Amino acid sequence: MAKMNLLQAINSALISSMEQDERVMVFGEDVGHFGGVFRATSNLQEKFGKGRCFNTPLTEQGIIGFANGLAAQGSVPIAEIQFGDYIFPAFDQIVNETAKWRYRSGGQFSCGTLTIRTPYGGGIAGGHYHSQSPEAFFAHIPGMKVVIPRNPYQAKGLLLSSVRDDNPVLFMEPKKIYRASVGEVPETDYELLLGKADVVKEGTDITLLAWGAQVEVVEKAAMMAEKDSISCEIIDLQSILPWDVETVCESVYKTNRLLINHEAPLTGGFASEIAATIQQECFLYLEAPIARVCGLDTPYPLAHEKEYMPDHLKTYEAIKRTLDY
Amino acid sequence: MAKMNLLQAINSALISSMEQDERVMVFGEDVGHFGGVFRATSNLQEKFGKGRCFNTPLTEQGIIGFANGLAAQGSVPIAEIQFGDYIFPAFDQIVNETAKWRYRSGGQFSCGTLTIRTPYGGGIAGGHYHSQSPEAFFAHIPGMKVVIPRNPYQAKGLLLSSVRDDNPVLFMEPKKIYRASVGEVPETDYELLLGKADVVKEGTDITLLAWGAQVEVVEKAAMMAEKDSISCEIIDLQSILPWDVETVCESVYKTNRLLINHEAPLTGGFASEIAATIQQECFLYLEAPIARVCGLDTPYPLAHEKEYMPDHLKTYEAIKRTLDY
Amino acid sequence: MQNKSNKLPQERNHLSGVEINHKVNLIENGLIDIPMLQLLDEHGKETNPKATPDIAEGLANKILTSMEYTRLLDERMIGSQRQGRISFYLACKGEEAAIVGSAAALSDDDMIMSQYREQGALVFRGYKTEQFMNQMFSNQLDPNKGRQMPIHYGDKALNFMTISSPLGTQIPQASGYAYGQKMAGKEAITICYFGEGAASEGDFHAGLNMAAVLNCPAIFFCRNNGYAISTPTEEQFAGDGIASRGIGYGVRTIRVDGNDVLAVFAATKLAREIALKEACPVLIEAMTYRLAAHSTSDDPSGYRSKDEEAKWQQKDPIERFKKWLDGKKWLNEPALEAYKSNAREEILAALKKAEQVPVNPLEDIIEDVYDTPPWHLKKQLSELQQHVAKYPQHYPKTSGR
Amino acid sequence: MQNKSNKLPQERNHLSGVEINHKVNLIENGLIDIPMLQLLDEHGKETNPKATPDIAEGLANKILTSMEYTRLLDERMIGSQRQGRISFYLACKGEEAAIVGSAAALSDDDMIMSQYREQGALVFRGYKTEQFMNQMFSNQLDPNKGRQMPIHYGDKALNFMTISSPLGTQIPQASGYAYGQKMAGKEAITICYFGEGAASEGDFHAGLNMAAVLNCPAIFFCRNNGYAISTPTEEQFAGDGIASRGIGYGVRTIRVDGNDVLAVFAATKLAREIALKEACPVLIEAMTYRLAAHSTSDDPSGYRSKDEEAKWQQKDPIERFKKWLDGKKWLNEPALEAYKSNAREEILAALKKAEQVPVNPLEDIIEDVYDTPPWHLKKQLSELQQHVAKYPQHYPKTSGR
Numbered sequence A, B: 001m002a003k004m005n006l007l008q009a010i011n012s013a014l015i016s017s018m019e020q021d022e023r024v025m026v027f028g029e030d031v032g033h034f035g036g037v038f039r040a041t042s043n044l045q046e047k048f049g050k051g052r053c054f055n056t057p058l059t060e061q062g063i064i065g066f067a068n069g070l071a072a073q074g075s076v077p078i079a080e081i082q083f084g085d086y087i088f089p090a091f092d093q094i095v096n097e098t099a100k101w102r103y104r105s106g107g108q109f110s111c112g113t114l115t116i117r118t119p120y121g122g123g124i125a126g127g128h129y130h131s132q133s134p135e136a137f138f139a140h141i142p143g144m145k146v147v148i149p150r151n152p153y154q155a156k157g158l159l160l161s162s163v164r165d166d167n168p169v170l171f172m173e174p175k176k177i178y179r180a181s182v183g184e185v186p187e188t189d190y191e192l193l194l195g196k197a198d199v200v201k202e203g204t205d206i207t208l209l210a211w212g213a214q215v216e217v218v219e220k221a222a223m224m225a226e227k228d229s230i231s232c233e234i235i236d237l238q239s240i241l242p243w244d245v246e247t248v249c250e251s252v253y254k255t256n257r258l259l260i261n262h263e264a265p266l267t268g269g270f271a272s273e274i275a276a277t278i279q280q281e282c283f284l285y286l287e288a289p290i291a292r293v294c295g296l297d298t299p300y301p302l303a304h305e306k307e308y309m310p311d312h313l314k315t316y317e318a319i320k321r322t323l324d325y
Numbered sequence C, D: 001m002q003n004k005s006n007k008l009p010q011e012r013n014h015l016s017g018v019e020i021n022h023k024v025n026l027i028e029n030g031l032i033d034i035p036m037l038q039l040l041d042e043h044g045k046e047t048n049p050k051a052t053p054d055i056a057e058g059l060a061n062k063i064l065t066s067m068e069y070t071r072l073l074d075e076r077m078i079g080s081q082r083q084g085r086i087s088f089y090l091a092c093k094g095e096e097a098a099i100v101g102s103a104a105a106l107s108d109d110d111m112i113m114s115q116y117r118e119q120g121a122l123v124f125r126g127y128k129t130e131q132f133m134n135q136m137f138s139n140q141l142d143p144n145k146g147r148q149m150p151i152h153y154g155d156k157a158l159n160f161m162t163i164s165s166p167l168g169t170q171i172p173q174a175s176g177y178a179y180g181q182k183m184a185g186k187e188a189i190t191i192c193y194f195g196e197g198a199a200s201e202g203d204f205h206a207g208l209n210m211a212a213v214l215n216c217p218a219i220f221f222c223r224n225n226g227y228a229i230s231t232p233t234e235e236q237f238a239g240d241g242i243a244s245r246g247i248g249y250g251v252r253t254i255r256v257d258g259n260d261v262l263a264v265f266a267a268t269k270l271a272r273e274i275a276l277k278e279a280c281p282v283l284i285e286a287m288t289y290r291l292a293a294h295s296t297s298d299d300p301s302g303y304r305s306k307d308e309e310a311k312w313q314q315k316d317p318i319e320r321f322k323k324w325l326d327g328k329k330w331l332n333e334p335a336l337e338a339y340k341s342n343a344r345e346e347i348l349a350a351l352k353k354a355e356q357v358p359v360n361p362l363e364d365i366i367e368d369v370y371d372t373p374p375w376h377l378k379k380q381l382s383e384l385q386q387h388v389a390k391y392p393q394h395y396p397k398t399s400g401r
């Protein structure tokens, strides 16, 4: 075990997978010699050579197009999109190509080996274009997996699983806690199951569901609620697609209440899918409407970032409203 | 009044808006001399000249990028994307540019005059790439409006409103019924309100919600259900973003049951947003879970198109399940 | 040239190699005119016998029959679309030399990533009539499992990537595929076919530039056939075709007469050698003409004249090649006629057979979305199965199985 | 050239004008080398006095002070980012001639669509110190309402489009804007600035090609400054810079020494005239160097040498221009020093003032998403207002208002 921050955990996972499988290649804007603007790919070029870790020209559609072809060929590409906000030029390559490749060819060819890494989320004074949380766009794409870690331990284990999973995975990294989140991480190789939620804390009165950096936020809200004698169960979804309905349902059968928190705008955010499914699966168990505490339906505003964010106070208030319903 | 099919109604709206405002320009792949692959833009180049109706090179990101600039300049662009399946290369220009232009400039500049037209949906043996219903992707973009007509009368009125509305509108046309849907359409200019749902049929036992070509499908299911003495209220949402929560809530207050039908895959489809909102707003009124009858979470499969579709039988079965809950 | 600089990185200077001038001149269109390689003129005469590629009689005949077969298949399938037997078809007519000529210059290990009008390459590689039919009838014998529209072939054994409708997407993919071949130490390249219309997509730019910078052994083969559906080239680009763009990317480039098999073959052969030897991309622009409608959904009389079509009919690539073969005494007309009538029958028979074969069973609807179906797809399938069982008459293709 | 064809459409032939050759030659990189226009050498000497543009003393001094001001602003703002007063800054240092020289050749009616490193153009247009500050402090006096990171300026009155971070998106937008200007009969063009890195985006391809085909009066001005963050040009492209791509689009093109104000000014002036007169785009590639870090988040020592920086320091565009002014006896050193110390004070004072100005009131969070806020935004605002009222201490920027 070693103390690592989230970036170091990612770097460690990349090294592990490149050592273990020489088909693994890491590329993207500035990821080569420089090691990426956040330094997640530090030292990889030095260690594994320019052939396996390299800068690409500045074109996200090209990066993912290239990665798709490379994956179809049988290599194991790990492509970085410098910011989640800049993944949209690659949206066509992801929706129409990455995700449909296996299906359209009847399983003859696939992009299963592809992993796309990208930092996402706000709280860093980044304004519209360095703050977005675009997971819901990708959760509506059959064929993709979407994974989001909340701490270094998860980051390494989930990234290693994502790289080895035979499906294309979008691995979204909560950049706000890249350095702030520090924890014990095994130096050895290990994997964490994709598609499984993590019950962070057990409780009896309400289930709080979040992912990535927002898990901390709901933890803080839960602490406030405990003072009012409200016992919160906290679940980190970890995998957005496919997601772990079973774990969430089991929790809601017990707590009879559900609150979902995400940074992305409310309308059409992934909380809507969770709410729609859970009201279906747990209809007779629900004692209050499922609450969504989310970003506003606006672009991410710099000056009002604090006000925009679904913070612990908004979450706490929604917990109380749900309990009082 | 004249009998028109959906395409003719669109053509009529385009002519009307081009006659009335010379800042209006229509462009896209093959829309010029040829009049578009579906002939929605027939005769426009002849009538209004090559400057105002023209072919573009084959680049969707370019078409929308160009349209954004043209809108910001003060012209009134109506850009066509030949198939909804091919809108994704323009996704970045839409998410990051069109939709955020006004907000980021504090209202100094905007793309408010932009309308994007695109045919969408299945049922035409089009397979993965001529069948998609991508509305949910756009419903998660603050700043956009998304509008879908179900018949020629709506098509003309809603398109004229979309062109004149001072917000960017994605206008999605159900191509399956381009020619099949025929009805009386005023030859004069008229507008229909954006953001309003249309109550197609009143009923008391369950609310059926759909849009575009699927309205017909739920109508057919409703007719089957009537035979079982189930009285269905049918609502055509018409505007996906912003959507008319009020009309839907009022209906659900009365019927206590809601079923939503759309062709797009279930997970993360727009039915999830509707279900999430309605379970919140109508919690105490709901006598059964909100049902979603949607496409499967697969790419749109040619060989199994019939099986994939959320057809009237699946809808009818879901109505019964909901009533029997 | 800056990219050829051998200087150490710390001495890098992105001006090295740039000359200086002192007059305010704009460079204009036409600074360079890229000529078109023709080795066989419209009368079937060799223009420069020394440059005629070395093609043995067997190969020459295989090229000819592949072109002929492609045209026969096109004719028959257009017909069966008209009869309502298949929903859609898209013909290669007029472009057979560009496709077959280039495919013939490849090795079987080379990956082919095509746009959709390149069935001739599949024919040359040995794709069987029944394979064509199984794809076009979306039946359960098609390894692509009938999930896409007709003409979206794909065959792993023949190194022919399953076709995808969105235009241009295969271009950066080809760069990546080729990079992977190089890294894996394969003696193989990737060829990527696309139309001059698709070359307007952003993916073209990304793909060519990345291939050049990342030294990908790929051939980018543009079929400039004059139209993108109804859009003529002058509304597609204002430069000198697609070839002139190669220079901008630092990609070696050649323009060929796409109706001249010999020129196409020679250019592709050279391109392949260089791509492999120097690990670099090559761009080929084949000037040709789509003699057919864009697809069975299209009627070209709305946007071009019969006259224009007739002019290009004169340049028919098959006729031209036959004249050359004839000159070499390699053309055996009776044998060719026998081959053609045999092929016609084979096509018809295979068509009749393929249309009887059922589509994939219902379970397959959720296969291949992921490597194994996750819980939600299993749930959706089981609901669907129950539903189909309840209304078997409504889902005739899958209910009885 | 095919696009210049005057033939009737039915006689269109996409081969007309293409020459034929008979040798299998690949066109290689280096077929054309695009020279770089320099009118003022590194010692401040005119290279070709006849070609020196006609710049009056007043304009020359405005250019100089705009460059000097830009550099002062950069220095001060980098400092205040280090002090934690603003979150982010991005300097123009080294590229002042490219930006100010080109902006000076425009008319005030021309639209400027910039990438982010073109504050010099705003300075030249008359953007005030307090305007810079209000934007950078995201305060309520900024007409952009403080919604974007520092340096995302925008000013309708000065025809300067609000900057957007995603790279390359402004390129096809500029084509559309210019098309609109032409259709509206405006005597104005659009200039679009971007880096050589951004030119790798698909939007570049789409924008240039569309501008050429649709005859858009736009200047595409590429600042080739050697790097895209850490990525050197040789990992960005393999061709001859960005200029070589112009030919492929049929866009008139010129490469200039970006550290030479006179060359930049002359080229831009000519480009503007032609763009307007002939309704066509022009591509300018300015060869320059980013003397500063990419932004305050970057440390270039990780990817380039001090030596290389020092070499480019020698080509400082401001010094070079001053030598020319001096030669013309137009340089008044004491006046310049006074201007600079005055500017420094003004910047500091404006900064202090701007950082005191509050952000926009809470209501503004939902404004400008649409022309008027729809029901759901109104609802979200009212919930937010109640929430902020309940926890005022937690939202200090907006609660007290």
Ligand SMILES: Cc1ncc(C[n+]2csc(CCOP(=O)(O)OP(=O)(O)O)c2C)c(N)n1
Pocket: B029, B058, B060, B082, B086, C117, C165, C166, C167, C168, C194, C195, C196, C197, C198, C199, C223, C225, C227, C228, C229, C290, C294
């Ligand atoms: C991204 C995308 N946009 C639009 C289309 C619709 N479309 C299909 S073929 C075609 C024209 C292609 O022309 P070209 O590339 O020249 O190929 P050709 O048909 O001439 O062989 C168009 C616009 C598509 N398939 N994909």
Ligand SMILES: Cc1ncc(C[n+]2csc(CCOP(=O)(O)OP(=O)(O)O)c2C)c(N)n1
Pocket: A029, A058, A060, A082, A086, D117, D165, D166, D167, D168, D194, D195, D196, D197, D198, D199, D223, D225, D227, D228, D229, D290, D294
């Ligand atoms: C679409 C997109 N991808 C990535 C980024 C992140 N990014 C910001 S600046 C930059 C480098 C730009 O280089 P260049 O265009 O050469 O401009 P310069 O900084 O040299 O002026 C990158 C990669 C971005 N802003 N937008």
Ligand SMILES: [Mg+2]
Pocket: C195, C196, C197, C223, C224, C225, C226, C227, C228, C229
């Ligand atoms: Mg074509």
Ligand SMILES: [Mg+2]
Pocket: D195, D196, D197, D223, D224, D225, D226, D227, D228, D229
């Ligand atoms: Mg640069």
